[in-house]
Amino acid sequence: MPISQSALDDVLHHVVHKLEAYQAQQRSPNVKPRPFVLGLSGMQGSGKSTWAQSLADALQTRHRAKVVVLSLDDLYHTHEALVRIRLTNASNVLLHHRGQPGTHDEALAERFFEAVAAGGVVAVPAFDKSRVCGEGDRAPVSEWQCVTGEPPIDVLIFEGWCVGFQALSEAELERKWDEARRQQQTPDAAEELPSTAVLREHPLEHLQTINENLGRYNTNFLGPARFDYLVHLDTQKLANVYRWRLQQEHALREAKGTGMTDEEVVQFVRVYMPAYELYLERLQKEPFIPHSTEKGQGNTQLRVILDEDRKIVCMEEI
Numbered sequence: 001m002p003i004s005q006s007a008l009d010d011v012l013h014h015v016v017h018k019l020e021a022y023q024a025q026q027r028s029p030n031v032k033p034r035p036f037v038l039g040l041s042g043m044q045g046s047g048k049s050t051w052a053q054s055l056a057d058a059l060q061t062r063h064r065a066k067v068v069v070l071s072l073d074d075l076y077h078t079h080e081a082l083v084r085i086r087l088t089n090a091s092n093v094l095l096h097h098r099g100q101p102g103t104h105d106e107a108l109a110e111r112f113f114e115a116v117a118a119g120g121v122v123a124v125p126a127f128d129k130s131r132v133c134g135e136g137d138r139a140p141v142s143e144w145q146c147v148t149g150e151p152p153i154d155v156l157i158f159e160g161w162c163v164g165f166q167a168l169s170e171a172e173l174e175r176k177w178d179e180a181r182r183q184q185q186t187p188d189a190a191e192e193l194p195s196t197a198v199l200r201e202h203p204l205e206h207l208q209t210i211n212e213n214l215g216r217y218n219t220n221f222l223g224p225a226r227f228d229y230l231v232h233l234d235t236q237k238l239a240n241v242y243r244w245r246l247q248q249e250h251a252l253r254e255a256k257g258t259g260m261t262d263e264e265v266v267q268f269v270r271v272y273m274p275a276y277e278l279y280l281e282r283l284q285k286e287p288f289i290p291h292s293t294e295k296g297q298g299n300t301q302l303r304v305i306l307d308e309d310r311k312i313v314c315m316e317e318i
Contacts, residue, residue, distance in 0.1 A: 001047060001247075003054050007312045011051075011231060012058050014302045014317065018229045019065070019155065033152065034117050035068075037226060040159035041283070042233035043276070044269055045244025047310055051233065052159040065154040068124060068147055070112065072160025075104040076127045079137035092206040094271060098136060101162065102213035109221040116156055120149045161272065163222065164230055164288040164301075165279040167215030170208070176278055177204050193239040194266050199277040207274060214279075224289045230301045232283060238276060240308050245269050287318050 015038060022036045038055070042048030052069050059065040076082065076098050085103060089095040095102055108125055115122045124145040131137035147153065168176070180199040199207070217223075235241070246265050253259040260268065289300035299317035307313050 001050075001310050003047065003050060004311075008054055008058060010312065010315065011302065011304060012055060012062075014315075015055060015059075015229065015231065016063060019059075019063075022228055023154075033119075035153040035156045036228050038155060038157045039163045039227040039230040039288070040157055040233070041163040041165075041230060041288075042159070042161065043235070043238075043241045043244070044161060044272060045241060045246075045248050046233040046235070046306060047244075048159045048161070048233055051231070052157050055231075056155075056157055059155055066151055067155045067157060068116070068122065068145075068153050069157045069159070070124055072104065072158070072163060073098075073129075074125045074127045075109050075112075076136065076138065077103060077105050079132050079135060081105075082135075089209070092209060094202065094206055094210055094274065097268075097271065099161075099271065100210055100213070100275070101217050102210065104217070106217065106220050113221055113226065116153060118149075119152055122147045122149070122153070158227075162214070162275060162279070164232060164283045165214060165222075165275065166224075166282060166288070167211050167218055168278060173207060173211050173278065174204065177207060180277065193242045194270070196238040196241075196273050197277070198270055198273045202274055207278070210275065211278070227289050228300075230288050232288075232301060232303045233306060234280075234284060234303050235306050235308075236313065237308070238273075238280075240306070241272075241276075242266060242269050243308055244310065285318075 019036050019038075025031065026033050040048055040052050040055075042051065049071065052071070056067040056069050059067050077085065082098055082103060086096050094100050097103075112122070112125060123141065124147060126139040126144050127136060128139045129136040131139075177199060180197065183197065183200070214222075242265075245268070246262060249259045249262075249265050284303065287299065287301040291298065291300060301318050303316050303318060305313045305315070
């Protein structure tokens with residue numbers, strides 16, 4: 001679904017304000033210039049890839065910025081490694097397909113960010129989801145986009161469904177799991193979409209594995225220190241994730257004559273629900289990037305709340 005010009009302008013206003021303040025700081029003596037890193041977090045079907053590219057295009061055409069976009073999806077392990085992960089974790093359905101923390105190449109991510117910081121030629125990783133009969137595989141390096149260091153990169157937009165998520169302590173993870181297990185399942189007869197409360201269906205040790213992987217991500221490449229500002233595409237009703245993803249797949253089937261069935265889409269989305277139950281609340285209430293009075297940066301996160309049609313209901317900076 002295309003983004004309206006007014007919606008894009010509203011979000012861009014916040015991003016440009018932070019970018020200009022950041023660039024002013026970068027002109028200070030003894031500061032080694034590096035790109036402004038914009039995180040873009042969004043649920044499945046929220047349109048985060050479209051938002052990332054639209055923001056990049058606007059920054060380039062209206063503000064003459066040199067922008068690179070990287071998706072978390074492009075950091076997946078190779079198909080061979082993903083198969084190995086699945087077999088090694090045969091009982092953990094959360095790791096049977098790519099997507100969860102633990103299915104991305106952390107060494108590749110670190111090399112990419114190091115290259116961006118160094119200011120030379122940057123090869124942007126690419127993962128081709130159409131390879132291996134739709135199971136996906138990393139594209140050959142010869143097909144990656146190569147970005148020169150001259151002129152330097154002004155903005156890196158890093159988008160992904162779990163950008164901004166932070167691992168929980170063991171005690172907090174177990175508390176949330178226990179709470180989910182104790183809750184009574186009371187189906188809403190008026191709700192036509194599947195339940196979003198699926199945390200209770202997964203063994204604690206499987207969730208601990210995902211949490212440990214996320215903690216490692218936070219330390220290595222997906223922690224707050226990597227980012228300068230975060231745009232979080234959110235919704236007041238988590239079940240909209242099912243609706244959005246179903247809409248996307250219906251459009252794909254109309255355009256290409258092939259795609260997942262509705263049941264396959266639901267099963268695909270359900271794998272992500274435990275992470276939303278565990279980590280989303282904190283991201284909604286607390287800024288992922290801590291405020292720094294020394295840098296005078298003020299708010300560091302923009303929460304963009306979308307309705308069931310992906311239109312902006314409201315925005316709030318935190």
